[in-house]
Amino acid sequence: MRNIINFIKRQHFFFLFLLLQIIAFILIFQNHNYQRSFFVNSANNFAGSIYQSYSGMTEYLRLKQINEQLAEEINNLRHYTENSFLVNDKHVFTHHDTLYKRQFLYINAKVINNSVFNRSNYITLNKGRAHGVKPDMGIITNNGIVGIITNVSENFSSAMSFLHAGVKISARHKNSRHLGTLQWDGYNYRKATMLYIPPHVSLNKGDTIVSSGYSLIFPENIPIGTISDYHISKGENFYSVSIDLFLDYNNIEYVSIVKNLMKEERQALEEKSQTPF
Amino acid sequence: MGQTILKYTGKLLLLVLFQVVILNQIRFSGYMTPYVYVAFILLLPLNFPKTGLLILAFILGIIMDSFSDSLGMHTSACLFMAFLKPTVINIVSGKREYGDDISPTIKNMGIRWVIFYTFLMVFLHHLFLFFIEIFSFREFFSTITRAFLSSLFSTLLLIIGYFIFEKSTR
Incomplete structure (x- = not known):
C-alpha cells in the first residue's frame, strides 16, 4: 500500500495531468450530451454580456446589409398580402379556426456571436429562457436553416450551427420530393453535401x-440551396450531391427561433408506436 | 506574492480578451485559425512548479471554453501542452543549462530558441485541439494540414507580439 502511495507521490505530475484531463473529457462528453451541460458555455451571463456589447459596437457597420435583408424580407411578405391577389370568385367562405390550427410560432432573435471556420461552429443568440426559448428548438431565416438551440440561460441561448460535425438535417429534392440527409463537410461554409438520394431520381444542376x-x-419547405454537382461514387448505391447554400452563414444578423407547438404530441405518439409490446 | 498573482491574472485576462474579441472575429480561412492565448503558458518561467503549471493550464482552458462553446476541448488541449512543456524545453535546449526563474523571452534565450520552442508548443496544442474537435481520424491529413498552417500563423503572431512587448518593457 505504502509503495503505491509513494509511487503516486513521485509521479504526482503525471497523475494530476491524468486527473485534470479526465475532468476535461467528462466536460466534453457532457457537452455532446447537450441537455445536461452546465454553466461553462457562452450562454452564461458574463461571456454573453461581453459578446452582446461587442455585437452592439460592430452592428452599425453592417446596417446597410441589414436594411437590404429587411427590404427583401418585406418584399417576400408582400407576396402574401391580400392586395397582391385578384379575387375572381363569388362564393362566400367562412373561415373555421378548426381548419387552420397553428403549429409553429417564431421568436425573433439577434445573433450576438457566430463562427464559420471551425469544424464545429456555434452561435449565441440574445434571447433566452425569459423569452420562451428552450433547448432543441430550430433556428431559421427566410432563406435557410441556421442551427439548433443547445443551451439556454435566462437571457441568452447558444446553438449548434448547421456548420457542425454533428448536425444532420432531413431535406427534400423539391421537384421529385425525394428525401435525403444534408450535412456540412467542413471548410467551405457556402457548400454542403446531400446523401442518400437513390439513383433512379432524375436530378438537374440548379434544382432547389x-x-x-x-x-x-x-x-x-424552407429553401436551403441549389444543386451544384452530383455523382455516384464507385461502389455506392446513392447519389452524393453537392449543394450551394442560399444562406451566407458568415453574415447572419437576425434569425427566427422555431417553436413547434405540437412537438410533444407527435413525439409521444411516435415513441409509443416504437416501443415493443 | 500578491503582485505576482495580480500580474498573471492581468496577463491571462488580456490574452483571452485579445483572442476572443479580436482574433476569433477576424476570419482568415478554414485552414488558419490562430490561437495565441496559449502564450500565457509559454511565457511562464522555465522552472515554474509543475503542479501550478497544470492548474493554470486548466483554468486558462476553462475560461477559453466558456467563451467559445467548446466545453472541455481547449481545457484538454491546454493540459496536454502544459504536460509536455518540460519535455519540449529539454528537447529545445539540448545540453544548455539555465539559472533559476528565467523567463523564455527573446532577450534571455535568443531568437532561434524562442521560435523553435513556440512553434513546437503551439503545434502540439493545435494538433490536439483540432483532433479533439472533430473527434475522429476520418479527416486525418487535412486536420494535420490545418494544425500545421494554423501553428505557423500563431507562431508568427506570437513572435511579432514578443518583439513589441519586450521592446516596450525594456
Whole structure:
C-alpha cells in the first residue's frame, strides 16, 4: 500500500495531468450530451454580456446589409398580402379556426456571436429562457436553416450551427420530393453535401433543395440551396450531391427561433408506436 | 506574492480578451485559425512548479471554453501542452543549462530558441485541439494540414507580439 502511495507521490505530475484531463473529457462528453451541460458555455451571463456589447459596437457597420435583408424580407411578405391577389370568385367562405390550427410560432432573435471556420461552429443568440426559448428548438431565416438551440440561460441561448460535425438535417429534392440527409463537410461554409438520394431520381444542376418537415424541429419547405454537382461514387448505391447554400452563414444578423407547438404530441405518439409490446 | 498573482491574472485576462474579441472575429480561412492565448503558458518561467503549471493550464482552458462553446476541448488541449512543456524545453535546449526563474523571452534565450520552442508548443496544442474537435481520424491529413498552417500563423503572431512587448518593457 505504502509503495503505491509513494509511487503516486513521485509521479504526482503525471497523475494530476491524468486527473485534470479526465475532468476535461467528462466536460466534453457532457457537452455532446447537450441537455445536461452546465454553466461553462457562452450562454452564461458574463461571456454573453461581453459578446452582446461587442455585437452592439460592430452592428452599425453592417446596417446597410441589414436594411437590404429587411427590404427583401418585406418584399417576400408582400407576396402574401391580400392586395397582391385578384379575387375572381363569388362564393362566400367562412373561415373555421378548426381548419387552420397553428403549429409553429417564431421568436425573433439577434445573433450576438457566430463562427464559420471551425469544424464545429456555434452561435449565441440574445434571447433566452425569459423569452420562451428552450433547448432543441430550430433556428431559421427566410432563406435557410441556421442551427439548433443547445443551451439556454435566462437571457441568452447558444446553438449548434448547421456548420457542425454533428448536425444532420432531413431535406427534400423539391421537384421529385425525394428525401435525403444534408450535412456540412467542413471548410467551405457556402457548400454542403446531400446523401442518400437513390439513383433512379432524375436530378438537374440548379434544382432547389428544401427542408422536409419530417423532423420535429424545422417546418416544411424552407429553401436551403441549389444543386451544384452530383455523382455516384464507385461502389455506392446513392447519389452524393453537392449543394450551394442560399444562406451566407458568415453574415447572419437576425434569425427566427422555431417553436413547434405540437412537438410533444407527435413525439409521444411516435415513441409509443416504437416501443415493443 | 500578491503582485505576482495580480500580474498573471492581468496577463491571462488580456490574452483571452485579445483572442476572443479580436482574433476569433477576424476570419482568415478554414485552414488558419490562430490561437495565441496559449502564450500565457509559454511565457511562464522555465522552472515554474509543475503542479501550478497544470492548474493554470486548466483554468486558462476553462475560461477559453466558456467563451467559445467548446466545453472541455481547449481545457484538454491546454493540459496536454502544459504536460509536455518540460519535455519540449529539454528537447529545445539540448545540453544548455539555465539559472533559476528565467523567463523564455527573446532577450534571455535568443531568437532561434524562442521560435523553435513556440512553434513546437503551439503545434502540439493545435494538433490536439483540432483532433479533439472533430473527434475522429476520418479527416486525418487535412486536420494535420490545418494544425500545421494554423501553428505557423500563431507562431508568427506570437513572435511579432514578443518583439513589441519586450521592446516596450525594456
